[in-house]
Amino acid sequence: MNGSAAVEFALVLPLVLLVLLAVTQVAVVARTQLEVAGAAREGARRAATAPDPADAVAVARRALPPELVDRARVQVRRPQVVGRQAEVTVVVPVRLIALGGLTVELRSKAVMRVER
Numbered sequence: 001m002n003g004s005a006a007v008e009f010a011l012v013l014p015l016v017l018l019v020l021l022a023v024t025q026v027a028v029v030a031r032t033q034l035e036v037a038g039a040a041r042e043g044a045r046r047a048a049t050a051p052d053p054a055d056a057v058a059v060a061r062r063a064l065p066p067e068l069v070d071r072a073r074v075q076v077r078r079p080q081v082v083g084r085q086a087e088v089t090v091v092v093p094v095r096l097i098a099l100g101g102l103t104v105e106l107r108s109k110a111v112m113r114v115e116r
Contacts, residue, residue: 018098025098029106032068036090037108039063039072043088044110047078051116060090068092078114085111 043060047053053076060074071092078086089109096102 022098025096029094029096029104032092032094033106033108035063035065035068036072036092036106037110039074040088040090040108040110043074043076043090044086044112047076047086047088048112048115051078051080053078056086056088060088064090064092080114082114082116084114086114087111 039060042063043056046059047056050056056076056078057074060076061069061072064072073091075089075091076086077088087109088111089107091105091107093103093105096104
């Protein structure tokens with residue numbers, strides 16, 4: 001009985017740390033997905049009101065936190081006809097440390113009607 005608690009703790013500790021790392025990674029990915037969705041929404045809002053797609057790209061990039069701007073890909077599709085849909089897609093690759101460095105792409109698309 002002497003030391004059995006220490007042995008059990010030593011056996012369980014790596015599993016507890018792995019679960020803690022996984023929960024933290026899920027929270028980071030969820031936060032990043034919300035940031036990507038917000039950037040796509042801001043870009044679509046600009047694309048609906050400004051005729052130059054480069055303006056929408058700039059607005060979407062400004063809506064992202066600094067650590068994501070360099071990795072983000074922003075695509076804008078904006079017809080020149082009022083009433084049609086402007087579409088902005090933002091894609092950011094995220095490395096999942098808990099899964100051995102696997103990289104996934106977080107993607108969000110926002111659509112708004114062209115106003116002018």
